[in-house]
Amino acid sequence: MSTNRRKMRVASVVAGLGIIAVLAAGCSRGGGTPNSTDDGAAEASPGITDTSITLGITTPLSGPTAGPGTCTVAGITAYFGAKNADGGVEFGDGKTRTVEIDALDDEYDPQKAKANYDQLKSSVFAMTAGLGTPTNRAWREAAIADEVPQALIMTGDPIFSDVGESPWQLGFVPIYQNEGQAFGELLAGSGADHKVAILSQNDDYGEGYVEGFKKGIEGADNIEVVKELTYEATDTSVDAQLTELAGSGADVFFNAMSITPLVISSLQKTQELGWLPSWFLPSNTSSPSAILEPGGAAAFPGVYTVAFAQSASAPTFADSEDGAAFLSALKEYADYPDTPAFPHCVWSYQVGATLEQVFAKMTEPTRADFMKQLRTISGYTAPLMLEGSTVDTTQDGQPAVSTVQVQKYNGKGYAPATSWDE
Amino acid sequence: MPSTAESTSRTPVLARPWVRWAGIGLVIVLLVVGPLLLPEFANQTIARIGVFAVAVLGLNVVMGYTGQVSLGQIFFVGVGAYATAWGVDNDWNVVLVFALACVVPAVIGLLVALAAARLGGLAIAMVTIALPIVGVPLAKRLSDLTGGSQGTSARFTDAPEWTGLYDDQWQLYIVILIAGITFLLTRNLVRGKYGRAFAIVKGNEAVAGSMGISPYRYKVLAFTIASLIGGVSGFLYMVVIQYTSPETLHFGHSIELLASMVIGGAGSILGSLLGGAWYVLLPQITNLIDPNITAMLQGAILLIVLFILPGGLVSLPRLWRRRRGSLSTPVPDQTTPTHDAVIIHTERQDQ
Numbered sequence: 001m002s003t004n005r006r007k008m009r010v011a012s013v014v015a016g017l018g019i020i021a022v023l024a025a026g027c028s029r030g031g032g033t034p035n036s037t038d039d040g041a042a043e044a045s046p047g048i049t050d051t052s053i054t055l056g057i058t059t060p061l062s063g064p065t066a067g068p069g070t071c072t073v074a075g076i077t078a079y080f081g082a083k084n085a086d087g088g089v090e091f092g093d094g095k096t097r098t099v100e101i102d103a104l105d106d107e108y109d110p111q112k113a114k115a116n117y118d119q120l121k122s123s124v125f126a127m128t129a130g131l132g133t134p135t136n137r138a139w140r141e142a143a144i145a146d147e148v149p150q151a152l153i154m155t156g157d158p159i160f161s162d163v164g165e166s167p168w169q170l171g172f173v174p175i176y177q178n179e180g181q182a183f184g185e186l187l188a189g190s191g192a193d194h195k196v197a198i199l200s201q202n203d204d205y206g207e208g209y210v211e212g213f214k215k216g217i218e219g220a221d222n223i224e225v226v227k228e229l230t231y232e233a234t235d236t237s238v239d240a241q242l243t244e245l246a247g248s249g250a251d252v253f254f255n256a257m258s259i260t261p262l263v264i265s266s267l268q269k270t271q272e273l274g275w276l277p278s279w280f281l282p283s284n285t286s287s288p289s290a291i292l293e294p295g296g297a298a299a300f301p302g303v304y305t306v307a308f309a310q311s312a313s314a315p316t317f318a319d320s321e322d323g324a325a326f327l328s329a330l331k332e333y334a335d336y337p338d339t340p341a342f343p344h345c346v347w348s349y350q351v352g353a354t355l356e357q358v359f360a361k362m363t364e365p366t367r368a369d370f371m372k373q374l375r376t377i378s379g380y381t382a383p384l385m386l387e388g389s390t391v392d393t394t395q396d397g398q399p400a401v402s403t404v405q406v407q408k409y410n411g412k413g414y415a416p417a418t419s420w421d422e
Numbered sequence: 423m424p425s426t427a428e429s430t431s432r433t434p435v436l437a438r439p440w441v442r443w444a445g446i447g448l449v450i451v452l453l454v455v456g457p458l459l460l461p462e463f464a465n466q467t468i469a470r471i472g473v474f475a476v477a478v479l480g481l482n483v484v485m486g487y488t489g490q491v492s493l494g495q496i497f498f499v500g501v502g503a504y505a506t507a508w509g510v511d512n513d514w515n516v517v518l519v520f521a522l523a524c525v526v527p528a529v530i531g532l533l534v535a536l537a538a539a540r541l542g543g544l545a546i547a548m549v550t551i552a553l554p555i556v557g558v559p560l561a562k563r564l565s566d567l568t569g570g571s572q573g574t575s576a577r578f579t580d581a582p583e584w585t586g587l588y589d590d591q592w593q594l595y596i597v598i599l600i601a602g603i604t605f606l607l608t609r610n611l612v613r614g615k616y617g618r619a620f621a622i623v624k625g626n627e628a629v630a631g632s633m634g635i636s637p638y639r640y641k642v643l644a645f646t647i648a649s650l651i652g653g654v655s656g657f658l659y660m661v662v663i664q665y666t667s668p669e670t671l672h673f674g675h676s677i678e679l680l681a682s683m684v685i686g687g688a689g690s691i692l693g694s695l696l697g698g699a700w701y702v703l704l705p706q707i708t709n710l711i712d713p714n715i716t717a718m719l720q721g722a723i724l725l726i727v728l729f730i731l732p733g734g735l736v737s738l739p740r741l742w743r744r745r746r747g748s749l750s751t752p753v754p755d756q757t758t759p760t761h762d763a764v765i766i767h768t769e770r771q772d773q
Contacts, residue, residue: 061713061716063674070714103713104709104713105705105708105709105713105716107705107716109669109670110573110663110665110670111663111670114663114664114665115466115705118466119463119706122462133571133572134571134573134668135669137573137665137667138573138575138663138665138667139665141575141665142664145577145580145589159572202562202563203565203570204570204572205571232562232563233571234558234562
């Protein structure tokens with residue numbers, strides 16, 4: 001009996017392996033034969049025909065980052081959904097194509113992101129819009145080796161915007177340095193003397209913000225950094241740091257913090273301590289409804305952040321023409337009926353608009369031509385952009401959007417702050 | 423090797439020795455020829471299955487065979503991956519890199535086990551929970567070694583020119599070779615003297631002690647071997663994925679590995695392979711169904727499979743035979759070889 005069982009097990013190994021092989025082979029069918037040499041100068045790249053083009057996205061659609069991740073798919077799907085309904089997008093080669101989106105969930109796991117890329121690379125023309133630094137880094141080098149565009153992705157990591165290091169990549173959103181610098185410049189331009197306390201996350205995120213801020217205040221005699229502390233991204237409390245910073249007597253608090261609950265508790269703790277400086281918060285942790293209201297931010301003389309896109313939760317947003325078009329497209333084509341709480345929906349929508357600009361310049365249906373044209377967009381104001389921000393893909397070392405506007409919290413939402421006023 | 427004399431006359435065709443050897447031969451041929459014939463994505467998928475099958479195998483040594491709850495397996499995979507990346511960055515010979523990727527996790531595993539195995543019971547589980555939880559911030563802080571939160575990549579497995587192979591084929595051959603050897607060695611380990619000792623430690627520590635088998639020593643041994651195998655998996659991770667970051671060590675992946683082990687079949691070599699396939703294919707399948715509800719689908723499928731097959735996927739043929747057996751004349755199963763004791767044991771618990 002026991003030998004029977006053992007033999008049956010061996011037999012099932014064979015069967016099992018067969019099933020796995022067939023399953024795996026079946027999964028890949030859609031892509032054709034990726035290993036075949038499909039060269040020839042102007043021959044079409046994978047994922048593009050005379051009537052359609054397919055774009056791939058790998059992004060977190062489940063897990064803790066699912067909210068913003070879902071938005072990165074919804075925005076671009078909405079944009080091209082509306083375009084497809086009008087007949088499609090006109091390309092530089094005179095053809096009109098519909099744009100299809102093929103999005104996969106990577107659960108913010110680099111390994112799964114790489115698997116998704118492997119799955120998509122032979123059936124999509126380009127990868128785009130995916131969220132996350134590690135999940136985009138996981139297949140950056142593979143994309144370079146395979147010559148697959150990784151265009152307009154949502155990460156503040158500068159490596160994706162360096163042409164030398166990342167010839168097939170380009171980031172969309174401002175890098176951390178851009179944000180810190182914009183605030184630093186505004187502060188330096190105020191003319192008044194300010195003492196600044198800095199708290200930053202001890203990783204590339206926090207360091208990027210502080211680096212940008214220091215560049216912004218470079219040479220300004222009126223700004224003095226009186227205290228600089230860090231915390232770990234895994235810390236559950238920064239009370240000790242806040243108490244120490246409160247003792248520094250600073251009137252400006254530059255807080256490069258990416259963790260929502262920590263920002264809320266920091267806002268509350270500083271009030272308890274009786275320290276009421278002006279705040280700077282990064283763009284991704286400055287949501288009026290999710291962070292500032294529960295944190296009681298109205299108590300401070302000013303809470304500043306930066307942005308390049310309009311906020312969908314602003315009261316006037318739905319009344320504007322672009323805003324209404326965005327919301328209705330989101331509802332109709334992306335199955336996203338609510339007003340998005342994350343800015344990534346608007347960003348992704350703008351990625352769609354930027355890609356349309358690139359498509360209009362493409363004279364050959366190839367990935368190489370796409371990358372060439374991708375780097376030629378400048379001075380383009382995408383829908384829902386704030387005044388002063390534009391898409392400029394021509395500067396090496398900068399993402400597609402590098403100009404951000406400082407904004408000040410007014411108790412309900414944000415209003416542009418062109419100068420320091422108190 | 424089992425004695426087959428008495429069984430050949432009345433066993434079904436599939437169980438005869440020549441069929442069995444033919445089967446093994448077929449598998450080897452498939453493994454050699456397959457990578458050349460299959461499309462790129464299939465190769466990459468099978469390679470990833472190999473990576474996580476090894477990780478699940480390690481977990482099986484400590485949990486499935488020795489019965490000690492470990493929730494930290496992904497930590498050792500991550501350490502192996504980081505050690506590999508570090509070795510490659512410093513231009514070490516690839517054999518040395520592999521040795522490093524095995525030794526570092528094994529030493530860490532040994533040190534942890536020396537302390538944790540003394541605690542006994544669920545305390546080991548608690549200690550192992552701490553590993554990935556400590557691992558993530560540690561990987562972020564030691565940025566000189568690990569590349570910080572941006573992670574580190576190492577492309578050292580592009581196919582050499584002389585082979586004429588594509589990268590994915592070359593990588594799959596590396597995975598097949600290393601994973602194959604790891605599986606063979608582990609199979610021999612758990613079917614021999616140590617495997618019997620592990621089974622007794624799992625079954626009853628007092629009995630083990632009375633038989634002169636130190637539960638403490640064998641727990642430490644199992645845990646160290648599991649860590650070492652985790653390191654091998656980490657090396658393969660870098661062979662295939664070529665990038666690692668603190669996200670790799672995320673605690674959630676440890677739970678996914680654990681679920682994969684149970685789904686594949688606890689205390690089973692073949693179950694480890696099935697577990698690896700589950701780990702890799704489930705997200706891909708749920709992505710095919712609907713990428714927006716992958717988490718929900720994965721949970722639902724997990725429940726369904728566990729409900730139908732409490733013994734894991736590996737018990738599928740047994741379930742089928744039992745069904746068929748109950749229609750004809752059921753034969754009571756009396757001879758229970760030691761290496762199957764564990765499976766039988768879990769089955770009984772389920773009933």
